[in-house]
Every structure is written in C-alpha cells, then in structure tokens.
Amino acid sequence: MKDLFTVMEFTIKETIKRKSFIISMLIIIGIIIIGFNVPNIIEAFSKSSDDEKAKILIVDEENIFGKELIKLDTDNEEYEYTITKEKTSQDEIKEKINNEEYNSCFIFKKEENTIKIDYVVNSLSMGESIPEDLLESFQTQYTAVQIQKAGITQEQLQAMFTQFDVNVIQTDENAASGNIFISMMISIALFFAIYFCAYQVSTSITTEKTSKIMETLVTSTSPRTIVLGKTLGIGIVGIAQVIIIVGVTVLSANLFLDAELLKTVFDMSSLTPVFYIATLAYFLLGYFMYAFLYALTGSMVTKPEDIQSANGPIAMIVMIGFYLAYFSMMNPASDINLFAAVFPFSSPFCMPLRILVGSAKTGEIVSSAAILIISIIIIAKISIKIYSSAILNTGTKMNFKSALKILKSKEN
Numbered sequence: 001m002k003d004l005f006t007v008m009e010f011t012i013k014e015t016i017k018r019k020s021f022i023i024s025m026l027i028i029i030g031i032i033i034i035g036f037n038v039p040n041i042i043e044a045f046s047k048s049s050d051d052e053k054a055k056i057l058i059v060d061e062e063n064i065f066g067k068e069l070i071k072l073d074t075d076n077e078e079y080e081y082t083i084t085k086e087k088t089s090q091d092e093i094k095e096k097i098n099n100e101e102y103n104s105c106f107i108f109k110k111e112e113n114t115i116k117i118d119y120v121v122n123s124l125s126m127g128e129s130i131p132e133d134l135l136e137s138f139q140t141q142y143t144a145v146q147i148q149k150a151g152i153t154q155e156q157l158q159a160m161f162t163q164f165d166v167n168v169i170q171t172d173e174n175a176a177s178g179n180i181f182i183s184m185m186i187s188i189a190l191f192f193a194i195y196f197c198a199y200q201v202s203t204s205i206t207t208e209k210t211s212k213i214m215e216t217l218v219t220s221t222s223p224r225t226i227v228l229g230k231t232l233g234i235g236i237v238g239i240a241q242v243i244i245i246v247g248v249t250v251l252s253a254n255l256f257l258d259a260e261l262l263k264t265v266f267d268m269s270s271l272t273p274v275f276y277i278a279t280l281a282y283f284l285l286g287y288f289m290y291a292f293l294y295a296l297t298g299s300m301v302t303k304p305e306d307i308q309s310a311n312g313p314i315a316m317i318v319m320i321g322f323y324l325a326y327f328s329m330m331n332p333a334s335d336i337n338l339f340a341a342v343f344p345f346s347s348p349f350c351m352p353l354r355i356l357v358g359s360a361k362t363g364e365i366v367s368s369a370a371i372l373i374i375s376i377i378i379i380a381k382i383s384i385k386i387y388s389s390a391i392l393n394t395g396t397k398m399n400f401k402s403a404l405k406i407l408k409s410k411e412n
Contacts, residue, residue: 007229197238198290202298286348325350
C-alpha cells in the first residue's frame with residue numbers, strides 16, 4: 001500500500017509540473033472566460049468610441065403613426081430620434097446622412113394595405129441588416145394607432161391576445177422529462193473530461209519508459225502497483241482539473257451572462273443530488289476503464305512519438321461510445337439509447353443523462369454499473385499483464401498481435 005501511495009504521489013507531482021499541463025489549463029480557462037464574454041465583447045465593439053446614440057431620422061409625411069412616434073424616445077436608449085412630417089426628398093436625406101447629420105433614415109409611405117418603408121443608410125456591412133428592434137417598435141406603435149382608431153378597449157384587447165398555457169403529458173413511462181439541452185452539454189463535458197484525463201496515462205507511461213525512472217520504479221515495486229498508482233494519480237489530477245474548469249465555468253456564467261438567458265438556457269432546476277452522484281460515479285468508472293486501455297497502449301510503444309498512432313484504436317472506441325450516447329439521447333425512450341446506457345464503452349456518457357431525464361430504471365442502473373465494473377476489472381488485468389512483459393522493452397514497438405501472444409502465454 002505504501003508503494004502505491006508513493007507512485008501516486010510521484011505521478012501527481014510529475015503531471016502538474018509539466019509545462020504542457022499548465023499551459024493547457026491556462027488556455028482552457030482563458031477560452032471559457034472569453035467565451036462567456038463574447039456577447040459583451042461584441043457589444044463593446046459595436047458601440048461607437050464616444051458612446052453616442054445613433055441618430056435616426058423618421059419621415060412620416062402621411063401621418064401614419066399620429067402622435068404615437070413620440071413614445072419612441074423612451075422606448076430605446078440606443079437611438080436618438082428626429083421625427084418630421086414634412087415632405088423631404090431622398091436627395092436631401094442622402095445629403096444629411098453623407099454629412100453625418102444622421103446615421104440612417106426611415107421613410108414611411110402607405111400603399112393600399114401595406115406600409116412601405118425606405119431605409120436610407122450610408123452603407124450596410126456584410127451580415128448587417130435593418131435593426132430588428134426598431135422595426136418591432138414601429139410595428140407596436142402602428143398597432144396602437146389602429147387599436148385607438150377602432151375604439152377597442154383594454155379589456156377587449158386582452159381578450160384578443162389571451163395566452164395559451166400548454167402542459168405536455170407523455171404516456172410513455174420512459175419518455176424524457178428533463179432538459180435535453182443540458183443533457184447534451186453534460187455528455188460533451190463528460191467525453192472531454194474522461195478522454196483527456198485517460199489519455200495522460202499512456203503519455204506518462206511512455207515518457208517514463210524512455211527515461212531511467214522506469215528502471216528505478218521496477219526494482220522498487222511491482223508492475224501492478226505502477227499501473228494502479230499512475231492511473232489513480234492521474235485520476236486525482238483529472239478530478240482537480242474538472243473541479244477547476246466547472247468552477248470557472250459556473251463563475252463566468254454568473255458574472256458575464258444575462259440572468260434571464262442563464263435561467264432559460266442553463267436551467268439547473270432538474271439537476272438532483274442523485275444525478276450529481278451518478279455523474280461523478282460514471283465519470284470515475286469511465287475514466288478508469290479508458291485509463292487502463294491507454295495504459296495498455298502506453299506500455300506497448302517504446303518512443304513518445306509513437307504514442308499517437310498507438311492510441312488511435314482506443315480514440316476510435318471513445319468516439320464511437322460518445323457518439324452512440326450523444327445521438328441516442330435525442331430519443332431517450334429508444335432501445336438504442338438503452339443499449340448505449342448499458343454498453344460499457346458508451347454508458348459513462350449516457351447513463352447519467354438517462355437518470356437526468358427520468359428514463360432510467362433502478363434495474364438498468366445496477367446492470368449498467370455492474371457491466372462497467374466487470375469491464376474495468378478485465379481490462380485492468382489485461383493491461384497489467386501486458387505492462388509486466390513490456391515494461392522494460394525499449395526496442396521494437398509491440399503490436400496487438402504480440403500483445404495477444406503474451407496474454408495466451410500468461411494464461412498457459
């Protein structure tokens with residue numbers, strides 16, 4: 001047990017001291033903070049340098065809006081309106097805009113059953129269009145004029161625009177009842193957390209095989225202790241990474257996102273304590289399964305530059321497992337989603353989400369966890385056997401055919 005803790009401590013120190021680890025963490029934190037600040041950055045650049053209101057000229061020669069346009073001054077703080085009912089030619093308006101007296105101009109004309117709007121502006125950049133908030137405001141003011149002309153009372157108006165409150169009742173007991181968007185986001189987060197944490201195991205083993213460290217470790221402890229110690233050590237670092245990243249994400253979301261947007265898009269009301277426990281449990285189980293697989297590939301190569309090609313098949317398995325879980329979550333009541341929740345290579349990404357949306361039954365959860373634990377034990381035993389034979393191999397790269405021969409010889 002003492003040797004196990006020694007290997008764990010050594011692995012943790014070596015991992016957090018690496019420049020690649022520190023730089024990657026700083027980059028991830030930076031991306032998260034910048035990502036949540038994108039709306040604020042866009043808003044800052046879209047504003048003029050002196051924060052002046054955009055000057056809008058409104059030409060209503062036919063008095064279409066009556067006195068309602070006066071209310072525009074209080075409707076929007078971004079614009080400064082000048083309203084005229086005098087006949088003004090387009091040439092005059094263009095001259096005023098070119099001379100920067102106004103940023104743009106709206107000319108209203110009534111034609112049969114439609115209101116024609118000429119929007120005059122110096123130029124529209126790519127992707128830019130007529131401000132939607134202004135058009136909505138004009139529509140509101142025009143509707144108010146028509147209601148007033150028709151003599152409709154406030155009570156009648158409310159009756160015309162009665163809101164419908166829809167309550168969905170699903171007859172399928174396995175149907176999803178939670179936030180599917182949150183489910184998808186959590187699935188992606190689990191994939192990246194498990195993948196990048198487990199990947200570090202193979203990198204650590206391969207790097208140390210090319211140094212004198214491995215010879216020292218082998219003479220002082222068993223290969224089984226080394227594999228378990230490294231897996232646990234990197235797992236602890238991985239959990240710390242996840243806690244930091246989640247903490248920065250939650251803090252950034254609360255600091256930089258609009259409260260209403262945060263409440264609507266990131267509705268956490270459906271996240272129960274059971275879900276949090278299940279997510280942590282499946283993260284750890286998923287990590288250990290893929291970590292032992294990566295330990296297997298790490299022990300088979302002799303040079304750090306070969307690790308990427310050796311990890312290719314494992315990366316493919318991770319991707320298949322993730323996509324199976326991700327796309328099947330679009331219909332949590334389907335048989336393929338149930339399969340993804342039980343299949344060991346996809347269950348770490350899928351079962352927590354079935355629990356979240358209320359589709360998972362107790363028997364399914366127990367079966368899924370049991371199959372995953374059994375898979376971890378089998379993969380761990382295989383990895384330790386291969387590692388024991390390949391630990392000091394610094395010559396030819398071992399292939400899967402050679403690994404299979406080692407397993408057969410060990411059994412015999």
